Amino acid sequence: MTSSASSPCRTATAKSASAALGARLHALPTAEPTAEPIAYRSERGGDYTDDLTLRPHLAPGRTDLAVHRRPSPA
Numbered sequence: 001m002t003s004s005a006s007s008p009c010r011t012a013t014a015k016s017a018s019a020a021l022g023a024r025l026h027a028l029p030t031a032e033p034t035a036e037p038i039a040y041r042s043e044r045g046g047d048y049t050d051d052l053t054l055r056p057h058l059a060p061g062r063t064d065l066a067v068h069r070r071p072s073p074a
Helices: 008-027
Strands: none
Touching: none
């Protein structure tokens, strides 16, 4: 029984995938990000209980993932 992990075809495929990933990473913008960071709630900022559950009064009746973002200032 031969190992397929060391076959020339798999090695070439891995090298090709690695080269493609490297090219994608180098193509990413190198400038400063233009978007503001997402304002997620802080675990230690009082918005969560000791069990890391969001305090119910902060988003009553809501269950979507957006409850973990701080509200935008008005």
